[in-house]
Amino acid sequence: MSRTLLQKVWDLHTVRRLPTGQTQLFIGLHLIHEVTTPKAFDMLRSRGIGVAFPERTFATTDHIIPTLDQARPFADPLAEAMLSALEGNCREFGIPLWNLDSERQGIVHVIGPELGLTQPGMTIACGDSHTSTHGALGAVAFGIGTSQVRDVLASQSLAMSPLKVRRISVDGELAAGVFAKDVVLEIIHRLGVKGGVGHAYEYGGSVVDGMSIDERLTVCNMSIEGGARVGYVNPDETTFDYLRGRPFAPEGEAFDRAVSWWRSMASDPGADYDDVVAIDGAEIEPRVTWGINPGQSVGVSQRIPAAGSNGGVAEALEFMGLAGGDPIRGTKIDVAFVGSCTNSRLSDLREAARIAKGQRVARHVKALVVPGSVxxxxxxxxxxxxxxxxxxxxxxxxxxxxxxLAMNPDRLEGRQVCASSSNRNFKGRQGSPTGRTLLMSPAMVAAAALAGEVTDVRTVL
Amino acid sequence: MSTREIDRIEGTGIPVRGDNIDTDRIIPARFLKAITFDGLGDHVFEDDRAAMPGHPFSNPAYAGARILLVNENFGSGSSREHAPQALKRWGIDACVGESFAEIFRGNSLAIGLACVTAPRDVVGGLMTRVETAPATSLTLSVSDRVLDAAGERVAVTVEDQVRDALLAGTWDATGLLLDDFDVVRGVASRVPYVRGF
Incomplete structure (x- = not known):
């Protein structure tokens, strides 16, 4: 029988069918950080339960840490308390923690792949919605909340309902200046921010096949912005080449055995999908969001939609202070941010640097580049x-x-407009309740930083 | 480890209109900087309330409501359980909406906050009714899959798995997941990357 990767992984990790009808699913890798875990450990303690598989759990710190002065104790006592709690919990339960003094510290969704912890065919959970990122290597990765973090710590498993699989095939070729970020913004725009609810998104087609792992990570990262808790790319030679030699990847002959198993976990030719969507990569432009959810984007040469009869558009335009019908190009920015679990990897920084080289950030713009890991x-x-x-x-x-995400000292002030390579343009997301976010690729952020306004990166390549 | 069985939820309602209300709006990230969930109820929708003086969560007419009425894709975005925790600590025990984001719904179930769905016109009708008469008594019956609004009964959708977990009191899944831990160990020993390649 032809099966998808999701079905194969699901079947392999099924512990049992629970009386509620849900599936108890074994979780192969649990990644934790300081924000969504303190209460989970408290609940374990109050119930007298230990961590079932501490060797399958890894911790780092990312959300609350300052990116300038990391001296301890932090200036913010709340941040200090959170990191102290993580340190104490990891010590108590025997969980390795890559702290600020470690060369392995970084955003949890950057270090998992980078260290080779994330591997094809795995189930992965983390108390963060962008856990979908890890699907880029052919893993099935779930973002979870704190009570579910408790469940994984206690039992290395989760009570889950089955998912449908939507195959999203992006074919053709991307134009110069069009990046993985633009591909996923296009997908979310077409399928909607709730289009993926109940689904795993399987990304494929020649564009995705030709992507590096960094690029696939960007695409899978934003699956959740389209409502899909899980997004993945079938493992292939690009995946295996990426993993070879990484600290947690198998070595020597074990690596070869792993590759043959990883290969077997990819979706079979002729696998049944619940839905199939085809997108022509050649049609995709550099994209920019104009609204308050990641589905509200346009190509950089296009105009912001008019409010019309859709209440959501009117609300977004009012919050953003933008006029329907205006071109998005030329929208003035105050801040430029290259970073986040979506776009803070080496290739992202290279693309931004290629635009910035020998140029100057506009005088009125505050611009920062924040690498995803040490x-x-x-x-x-x-x-x-x-x-x-x-x-x-x-x-x-x-x-x-x-x-x-406004949990550390880096944040917008007042109604500032930020050209951002991150993943969410929600109201208040970047720390000021009235701050405004325009999502775009790192190269587009760099171009906007130089021009002081939204610019078509294709004109400055 | 048994938790509380949940079937009937009775109280007044509170409508929050709008599609795609994300968890950053339900509880802004600055309130996640804490090592407990205590006090989150005071900050639910804090920035939306500041921006909109007539926000339902600031309106005394809805004080004490237990059933939240929402539109489409409520709870999208971040996986922060702080969002349903904040609602629950404010006093909400059930959400009736057109649809919910997946992680939000799972997080809600895990703390015994029932999320049930109904079509747009039904939700819209309930919202109007509650806006017109905030004292309207609502009763959600999880077992019957019915919401009774002062005698007017409307059908709601409650997924079988959610219904069973609420009625059996197994919405806190830890106990269930540990019931047969040898099977978990068995799976671990057959998964190639755990066993070793």
Whole structure:
């Protein structure tokens, strides 16, 4: 019988059918961080339960850490309390923690793949919605809440309802200046922010096949923005090449055996999908969001939609202070942010640096580049990217979630408009309740930073 | 480990209109900087309330409501359980909406907050009714899959798995998941990457 990767992984990890009809699913890798875990550990303690498989759980810190001054204790006592709690919990339950002094620290969805922890055919859970990122390597990865973090710690399993699979095939070729971020913004725009509810998104087609793992990570990362809790790409030679030699990847002959198993977990030719969507990559432009959810985007050459009869558009335009019918190009920005679990990897920084090299950030723009991990930062510095950014007037920061989500000192003020390579343009997302976010690719962010307004990166390549 | 069985939820309603209301709006991220969920109820919809003086969660007419009425894709975005925790700590015990984001719905179930769905016109009718008469008594019966609004009964959709978990009191899944832990170990030993390649 032909099966999808999702079905194969689901079947392999099924513990049993629960009396409620849900499936008890074994979780192969549990990644944790400081925000969604303190209460989970408290619940374990109050119930007298231990961590079932501490060797399958790994911790880092990313959301609350400052990207400038990381001296302890942090200036913010709440942030300090959260990291202290994580440190205490990891010590107590025997969980490895890559803390600020570790060369392995970074955004949880950057370090998982980077360390080779994330592998094809795995089930992965993490108390963060962008856990879908890990599907780029052919894993089935679920974002969960704190009570479910407790469940995974206690039992290495989750009570889950089955998912349908939608195959999204992006074929043809992307034009120069069009990136993985634009592909996923296009997908979310077409299928809607709730289009993926109840589904796993399987991304394929020649465009996705031709993508690097970094690019696939960007696409899978934003599955949840389209409502799909899970997104994945079938493992292939690109995946195996990426994993070879990484710290947690199998070595030697074991690696070869792993590859043959990984290959067997890919969706079979002729597998049945619940839905199939085809997108022509050649039609995709660099995209920019104009609204308050990631589905509200247009191509950079297009106009912002008119409010019309759709109440959602009117609400978004009012919040954004934008006029329906105006071109998105030329929208003035105050802040530019390259970073987040969506776009903070080495290739993202390279694309942004290529635009920034030898140029200057517009005088009125505050621009920052925040690498996704200590390793990304070091690799970028080895190539001199930090110099390129600094000389152009960008701030070069330490690794962390930074301005994606307003849980650390990096945040918008007042009604500032931010050109951002992150994943969410929700009201207040970047820390000011009235702050405004325009999502775009890292290269587009760099171009906007230089021009001081939304610019078509294709004109400055 | 048994948890509480949940079937009938009775109280007044509170309507929050709008599609795609994300969890950043339900509870802004700055309130996640804490190591407990205590006090979250005071900050539910904090920024929306500041921006909109007539927000239902600021309106004394809805004080004490137990059933939240919402539109489409409620709870999208971040996986923060702080969102349903904030609603529950404010006093909400059930959400009736057109649809819910998946992680939000799972997080809600895990803390015994029932999310049930109904078509747009039904939800819209309930919202109007509650806006017109906030004291209207609502009763959700999970077992019957019915919402009774002062005698007017409307059908709601409650997924079998959600219904069973609420009625059996197994919405807190830890106990269930640990019931047969040898089977978990068995699966671990057959999964190639756990066993070792």
């Amino acid at each position: 390793a990304v930062r070091a690799a970028a510095e080895a190539e001199g990217l930090d110099q390129v950014f600094r000389e152009a007037g960008f701030e070069w920061r330490g690794a962390g979630c930074s301005m994606c």
